[in-house]
Amino acid sequence: MAQQHRKLLIIGSGPAGYTAAIYAARAMVEPLLVQGMQPGGQLTITTEVENWPSLIEIQGPELMVKMEEHARAMGAEIKFDTVNKLDLGVRPFRATCDSGDVITADAVILATGAQAKWLGLPSEEKFQGFGVSACATCDGFFYRGKQVVVIGGGNTAVEEALFLTNFASKVTLIHRRNELRAEKILQQRLMKNPKIECVWDSEVVEVLGEDTPLGVTGIKLRNLKTGAESVLDTSGVFVAIGHSPASELVKDQLELHDGGYVKVEPGSTRTSIPGVFAAGDLTDHIYRQAVTSAGMGCMAALDAERYLAEHHEAGMPAPDMAQIEPATA
Known part of the structure; x- marks a missing residue:
């Protein structure tokens, strides 16, 4: 079991998660993205995609491979694992993965998506x-x-x-x-x-x-x-019998609405806990499009970067370094 600390942890690897990773990496936040059980999200079970700007047609899985490659190229670290426990009641936040690895983070972006019923x-x-x-x-x-x-x-x-x-x-x-x-x-x-x-x-x-x-x-x-x-x-x-947002990790910790979607402040990706942000289908019960998820991923990264900048200046609580191994690329 390995332990490490990051400024920003991104959970989920659909368009929202990968876009957040791209923007956060370009902002030098050095994000760690944990992909989850279905790397690439719902687009990996889609065939032709004809509504992604600049691409007249592309296969869903190919689009997600390109997003992952883009995030890696920008410097994001991507981990093939699943977060099965997330404690938002401690600072720094603490995520436990299926592998047994533990990640602490000063900020978290939730991009776990939703699944059609x-x-x-x-x-x-x-x-x-x-x-x-x-x-x-x-x-x-x-x-x-x-x-x-x-x-x-x-x-x-x-x-x-x-x-x-x-x-x-x-x-x-x-x-x-x-x-x-x-x-x-x-x-x-x-x-x-x-x-x-x-x-x-x-x-x-x-x-x-x-x-x-x-x-x-x-x-x-x-x-x-x-x-x-x-x-x-x-x-x-x-x-068309409904969707189930993947909010199990936070259902008893964050404010939810409309059957389990994570509630964010209007015009932002901020949740009911400062330092925790949510993007994509996890929060969106109306549009549910790849391009809107990507847009929210961008918003979440910018919101997280601003939060981290403000709170590091004010003195963010430091993790117990005796319990945490250095991050490895």
Whole structure:
């Protein structure tokens, strides 16, 4: 077990984490970034990315490799490990990793992201990125003139269905109940749209598709009242049953809102604990885009750099150096 101290610890390696590392390294803060269980975040399970400025098209995993390379080139240290315990009640803050390593830090940037909630079907997992998506804004463009389905009944599902009518020839909304949970104004827009059809009291039991090339061709539905099964042809399946922010590390330490998202001060990345900053999908339940996450990563690095500068001048509590080994590159 190794122990080390850093001015700044960044937890998470999606667009927010890597961008924070780039900016912090350029500010000579010498950040340490711990990647987590899924280095690169959600973009590593995405295929084509067509909305990243300056790149007409790039594969999601490739984009994240380039971000990691950029962060390393700027001087950030990147550690393949997972923080499984974070104590924000001590100064300096103390993180314990899955490897047993302990990192103390004067400031922390949380960029652990969020995960879409899935149906839990093996066939759904098989076609993720190949016809199954959890982001209409990200992937709707690929379904121009095609039929798609949206699964869910809340605001997100209705908004995704309405957005997809800009591209798809037909959108079918599938819901387990016979009425929606979405706001009334959204329901009215949905019902008035001639491209949208609703299938009530039904659940998806299997995603159907082909292997060569890998792609979705339809779904198998079960009516929850009658038990009858049917097949619906579709080229795309959009699962819109919510997201789960990865806030387990701080759920009892920081102020959260909207189902577990870390709350930050408006116009900043500052959390309810001074010296702790949050960026990306961990805080964002509205936009959830790679480019907005990257922007927040930049903000977090600038906020952290200012915090560190101010508090080092004032005399920041020093770690117990007898218990901490020097950091190694």
